[in-house]
Amino acid sequence: MNIFFIIEIVIVFFSIFLDCLALRSCYYFKYCHIHAKVLITCIIIDIMLSNISQIFYSYFITYTKLDHDYFCIELSHLLFLSGNTSSTFTCILLIIEQIFGTKYSKEYEKMNYIWILITINVISFIIVVVINLFYEKIFINVYLQFVTIIIAIILSLILCFYSIKKKNETINIRENNNTYLLSQKFVLNQIRRISFKIFPFILSVTFHSAINIIILTIANFSASSEHENNLFTIIVDTNILLKEITIPLILLLLFSPSYLKIFSCGKKLRNKDQIKAASVKANEERHIYFSQLQKQWK
Numbered sequence: 001m002n003i004f005f006i007i008e009i010v011i012v013f014f015s016i017f018l019d020c021l022a023l024r025s026c027y028y029f030k031y032c033h034i035h036a037k038v039l040i041t042c043i044i045i046d047i048m049l050s051n052i053s054q055i056f057y058s059y060f061i062t063y064t065k066l067d068h069d070y071f072c073i074e075l076s077h078l079l080f081l082s083g084n085t086s087s088t089f090t091c092i093l094l095i096i097e098q099i100f101g102t103k104y105s106k107e108y109e110k111m112n113y114i115w116i117l118i119t120i121n122v123i124s125f126i127i128v129v130v131i132n133l134f135y136e137k138i139f140i141n142v143y144l145q146f147v148t149i150i151i152a153i154i155l156s157l158i159l160c161f162y163s164i165k166k167k168n169e170t171i172n173i174r175e176n177n178n179t180y181l182l183s184q185k186f187v188l189n190q191i192r193r194i195s196f197k198i199f200p201f202i203l204s205v206t207f208h209s210a211i212n213i214i215i216l217t218i219a220n221f222s223a224s225s226e227h228e229n230n231l232f233t234i235i236v237d238t239n240i241l242l243k244e245i246t247i248p249l250i251l252l253l254l255f256s257p258s259y260l261k262i263f264s265c266g267k268k269l270r271n272k273d274q275i276k277a278a279s280v281k282a283n284e285e286r287h288i289y290f291s292q293l294q295k296q297w298k
Helices: 003-027 033-062 069-103 114-134 139-171 176-220 226-253 263-297
Strands: none
Touching: 003 226, 033 069, 033 114, 033 176, 033 226, 069 114, 069 139, 069 176, 114 139, 139 176, 139 263, 176 226
16 A cells, blocks of 8 residues: 555545534634634635545545546546635635725624625635636646735735724724724724734645745746656645645634643643742732831831
C-alpha cells in the first residue's frame, strides 16, 4: 500500500474531524449574527466537501482498475477543486454582508435573509464548478482562488476600518431611544469581532495559495526537467496537506468550545498567579501600615 496515500488519508480524516468540531463550535458561538453564522457554516461545509472529495480522488488515482473509475476521478477532482475555491468566494460574500450590516447597523439586528445568502452561495459554487469543468482545472483554479482571496483581504481591511469608524460615530450620538442606540452598538461590536476573527483564516489561505501560485508559475512558464517537476509536485502536495490541517485548526481556535480553549486555561493560571502576588503584596502593605500605626501611638 502507498505510504503517502495512507498519510494523506489520515491527515484528511483528521481535517474532517476538525471541520466537524469547528462546525459545532460555530453553531454554539453566541456573539455572532445569524447571517454570519450561516456564511461561516457554508465555508466549513465547502472545506469538508473538498476534503471528502480528496479522499475519493486519492483512492481512485492510486487504485484505478476499471475504465469507469476515470469518471469518478474527474468528478472527485472537480469537487475537490471547486470546494476550495467556493470557500474563498463565500468568504468574500461574508465580508460584503458584514459591510452591509455595518452600514445599516440600526436595522441589521432585525433583518433576516438567510435563504438569499444560501442561494447566492449555491449559485457561486455552481459557477466555480462550471469554470473548473470547461477550463484547465489546476491552473485556473489556483489563480482564481488567489485572486478571490486577495479581494477578500482588501474587503476585510475596509470592513475593519469602516466598523471602527462607525462605532466611533455612535459614541457621540445622543438619541432619545437609548435601547435603539445600544442595539446599534451591539451589532457593530459583533461585526468587528467577526472581522477580526476571520482575518487569520484569510491570511492562512493566502499563504498556501501563494505557494501554489509560485510553483505552478515556475512549472508552466519555464523549461523544467522531469526531476524538477517531480519536486514541484511533492511541494504542492505537501502544501495541500498542510492546508488541510491548518485551516480547520484556525477555524476551530477562532470559534472553539470551552473545553478546547487552551489559551483561556493559560490565562486563568496567569490570573491565579497575579491574584496570589497581589494578595501577598496586600498582606505586606497591611503589615507595614499597622506596624507604622503602632509606632505612631507609642
